[in-house]
Amino acid sequence: MDNYSDKRIYLAVEIEPGTLLRMIRNLLFLFTFLLFSEASAQFIVQGKVTDAETGDPIPFASVLLKGTTLGMNTDFEGNYSLSAKSLPDSIVVSYIGYLTQSKPLSNQAEQTLNFQLRPSDFQLEAFVFEAGENPAFEIIRKAVAKKKEFDKRSLTAYETKNYTKIEIDIDHVAEEFAQRKSVRKVTAVLDSIKQLTNDEGEKILPIFFSETLSKFYYRNNPELRKEIVEKSRVTGVGITDGSTTSQITGSVFQEYNFYKNWLSILEKDFVSPIADGWKAFYDYDLMDSVLVGQDSCYMLQVYPRREQDLAFSGTIWINKETYALKQVDLTIPKETNLNFVERIKIQQELVPTPPGPLIPSKSRIQIKIGQVTPKTAGLLAKFYTSSDSLKLNDPAPTSFFNQAVVLKPDFNTGNEEFWRANRQDPLSSEELAVLQMVDTLKRIPVIRFYTEGLKFFATGYLPVGKMDLGPWPGFFNYNNVEGIRLGVGGRTNLKFSNKWLLQGYLAYGFKDERFKYTGSVTRVLDRNRWTTMRLGSQREIEQVGLEIASLEGNSIFLAASRFGTLRRAYMSTKHELNFQREFFKGFLFSAAVNVAQFEPLYDFYYLDKDTRDYRSRFETTEARFALRYGRDEIVIINDNERVSFGPSKWPIVQLNYARGLRWLGGDITYDKLSFYLYQRLNMGMLGVSRYELDAGKVFGEVPYPILKNHLGNETLFYTSAAFNTMNLNEFASDQYLSLRYRHFFEGFLLNKIPLIKKLKWRAVANANFLYGSVQDKNVENSPNRDPNGNPLETFGSLDPYVPYVELGYGIENIFKFFRVDFFHRMTYLDNPEAKPFAVKISAQIIL
Incomplete structure (x- = not known):
């Protein structure tokens, strides 16, 4: 009798052994995938954090998935990227000095969320320590004690390859300024271009943009610097020739070393947060202990003890093991005793060299100039420098540093493809728009008119082809000797020649009815070791003790002294042959022969010791020699002239000697030292x-x-x-x-x-x-x-x-x-x- 519960259906399948193994392997793989797919699922959230007012990246900002411990700090370009197995409902971004912002997250495997943070007026209150010392003080004390170990100036020599970009914008345009007829002509042309605005809807008008690729050299003992500009691209309103501009847009003028006690910015000295005398200038708060890259760091808030001191406010990160600076984000606030400057912001990322001292790998500087009057506009200048390809301890000879900045012959030949391939950081879409706008601006006739007018007023010369007309202060004068005086002058520029410089002027006084003139020819023999030969001639009215040659650097005082009543005036006729050469860095030698006639225009006599006669006129023939030394003086070559930016630390020393020669036609023999x-x-x-x-x-x-x-x-x-x-x-x-x-x-x-x-x-x-x-x-x-x-x-x-x-x-x-x-x-x-x-x-x- 059949039992229903015991019924079975049996199937017989014949399978080869190799096929069976493959089936088992595939089943195991499918089982493993199904088992772990849920656990290994990844969500990626990425984006960029920028300043809502300026569009600049905000490095070191805190990015956190709300309700979790997953987070990170943005990199120097403001970028972040987070991975998570599951997502909360929102992401939060915060940074000191800015309003915290959050955004909702969607259930997507990958999503991009950018943040524009608004600056906050909120001032962090200082912690109050009721007992014991502020814990931040011990950290600063140890960082200051180890300054010499990490100061890059302790390196014998180093070399870096640098990329620098500079952008200058007009912002905060007053309504009355915007409604001017000339300004409306400009905005009408720009309406066809992508308009750049800040977060408040105000238009930003870019007027300058530059990129520079260079090699930077440093040598210690003596401390010397040099930059060789390999490629430079400069575009800007009023920029007619990039050779001079390219020398000052590189990295040699963008050095900020916080291991110095004082940092020179815009010719003002600001005290470093880790200066030797830090306690007299700063207060500190220990905010957190954070991971920056692979380094665990103390995060400290710094702020001045007195709000108007030339000191910084912001955040610094100090390595917990070595007490070396890792990052800085510092601001010189509006309350500081500065004119026109609303803000100076410096962000810097430092990396150690094999011997230990730190080199800034990236620096970003922002200088915001406020409106001079309520009816004008402000300026915003942005500087960015990045360095790589570090080479150490191969000091170049002192002669290599003769010229602080050198341009390679083909420095301005790089096209767009070259820059895309060689710049260390790609340009943002905003920066590409800036380039387009500046190129358009500088071709607008009204812009060219005003910029050329401003340059004429500032420099005294108006470029006209291969000539510069000027200087304009010599066009008109009035005094008791000449009455009304009219003049005209000019000089050649670099378009004429980079080896020859011709300059001069001609003037006429309607009271004395005399022509005055000056003229010179200069031959540039060597631009590396600056060497020139100059032949000049002059016939001009001078004043005893107020000679033009001795007052060239005091143009306002000189102009004031030559109007009205002239004191002890005399007609001076001079002919001079001058040679100068820079033999090594900062050491300039010059020699000259000068023949001059003194023709008094007032009652003057002197007693000739040989004839014992009274004479009112005399001639001199002088042989002159001069030595000038500026150990750390920064000099650039502006067209066919040598221009000094002055010394940084060491003095300028000059020794002069002149010999009056009778055997070359002079009336008097003397020596002057x-x-x-x-x-x-x-x-x-x-x-x-x-x-x-x-x-x-x-x-x-x-x-x-x-x-x-x-x-x-x-x-x-x-x-x-x-x-x-x-x-x-x-x-x-x-x-x-x-x-x-x-x-x-x-x-x-x-x-x-x-x-x-x-x-x-x-x-x-x-x-x-x-x-x-x-x-x-x-x-x-x-x-x-x-x-x-x-x-x-x-x-x-x-x-x-x-x-x-x-x-x-x-x-x-x-x-x-x-x-x-x-x-x-x-x-x-x-x-x-x-x-x-x-x-x-x-x-x-x-x-």
């Missing part, structure tokens, strides 16, 4: 000092116009080149020693006065000393009366044991432009017409 020393001193929290030491001696018997006629100042305007309570031609010397000392307190004193500090006034001080004397023989050959007994103008001499002393104090930055100085004359008060007290004013554009 002089020594000059200039230095800028950083006095820390006390401010900045500058001093000039000048000493000299005249050997021989000479008329007083050949002596050192010390420069006085009878104008209302202040000048550092003169003694401001001394009258013109009051003193002359044949041996002398002078010291002019100027100190700028910046905000040191007035920043502490509650009401005054809001005005951002800054105290200044002056102290000028002069020792001098005249030998009896030089007094005797300058008589008080002419041969007919009429009185003559002569000179005064100093007591060799009593110095001339004047002390001054003043306030600068009044209404951001004006300066007032008060001077007290301390000695020689019994001289006729002596002024014991003087007030001088000046106008200046300073930060």
Whole structure:
């Protein structure tokens, strides 16, 4: 009997052994995939974090998946990328100084979310420690103690390949400014181009963009720098030739080393957060311990003890093991005692070299200039530098550093394909739009008109083809000798030749009915070791003690002294042959032969020692030699001229010698020896000092116009080149020693006065000393009366044991432009017409 529950159906299948193994393997793979597919599923969220106002990346921002521990910091370009097995409902981005922002997440395997963070006015309150020391202090103390280990200046030498880009924009355009007829012409043309705006909807108008690929060289002991610009692309409103601009848009001018105690930015000195005297300037908060790359770091908030000090506010990251700086994100806030500057922001990423010192791998600097008046616009300048291909300890010879910046012959030949292939970081879509807009802007006629006009006013010259017309201050003058004076001049530019420079001017005085002129031909023999030969000729009205050659750097004072009444004027005719060469870095030698005629336009006589006759005119033939040394002076070649940006730390020293030669046609034999020393001193929290030491001696018997006629100042305007309570031609010397000392307190004193500090006034001080004397023989050959007994103008001499002393104090930055100085004359008060007290004013554009 059949039992239903025991019924079976049996199937017989014949399978080969190899096929069976493959089936088992496939089944196992399918089983494993089904088992782990849910656990191994990955979601990727990526994007970029930028500043909502400027569009710049925000590095080091915190990105966190809400409700989880998954997060990271953005890289230097503001990018982030997170992977997760499952996603929460949102992602949060935060950074100190910005409003925190969150965005919802969708259920997608990959998604891109970009964040534009708005700056926040929220100020982080300082932690209050009731017992013990602020824990951040111990971290800073250890970082400062190990500065020498990580300062790149301790390297013997290094070389990097650098990429630098600079962008300058007009922003915060006032409505009244935008409605001007000339501005509307510009915006009408730009309407066809993608408009760049900040987060508030305000248009940003780019006016300059540059890219530079270069090799940067550094050598220690002596400390020298050089940049070889391999490729450069410069486009900007008013830029007619990129050779000069390309020298200053590279990385040599974008160095920021926080291991220095003081950083020079826009010719102001800002104290580093890890300076030796950090505790006098900064407070710190230990915010967190974070992982930056592979390094565990302390994250510290820094801020100035006094809001108007030249100090930084922001965040620094310090390696927990080595106490080396890892990253910085620092800002100079608007409250700092600066003019026009609303913000300076510096972001930097540092990497260690094999010996230990740190090299900045990437730096980003942003300088925001506010509106000078409510009816104008502001400026926004952005600088970015990245470095790679580091080479160490292969110092080049000193002669290699003769010129701070060198352009390769084909520096401006790179096309768009070259830049795409060689720039270290690709341009963003916004930067590509900037390039297009700047190229369009500079071709608009009204833009070209205004930019050329501004350049003409600033430089004094107007480019017209291969010539530059100018300088414009020489076009018109009026004084008691010439009456109305009209002139015209010009010079050749680089389009004419890079080896020859021709320049000159012609002027006519309608009262004296005389032509005046100057002309010169310069041959550039060597541009690497700057070597030139110059032949010049001049016929011009000069003033004793106010010669044009000695006042070239004081154009306002020179122009003021040549209007109105001329003092002790004379017609000067000069012919000169000059040679100069830079033998090694900073060491310039020059030699010249000068033939000059002195034709007085006032009553003047001197006693000829040979004939014992009184003469009013004389001729001199001088052989001159000069040595000038600036150890760390930065010099560039501007077209066919050598331009100095001044020294950084070491003094400028100059030694001059001149020999008056009778056998070459001169009337007088003499020797003149002089020594000059200039230095800028950083006095820390006390401010900045500058001093000039000048000493000299005249050997021989000479008329007083050949002596050192010390420069006085009878104008209302202040000048550092003169003694401001001394009258013109009051003193002359044949041996002398002078010291002019100027100190700028910046905000040191007035920043502490509650009401005054809001005005951002800054105290200044002056102290000028002069020792001098005249030998009896030089007094005797300058008589008080002419041969007919009429009185003559002569000179005064100093007591060799009593110095001339004047002390001054003043306030600068009044209404951001004006300066007032008060001077007290301390000695020689019994001289006729002596002024014991003087007030001088000046106008200046300073930060």
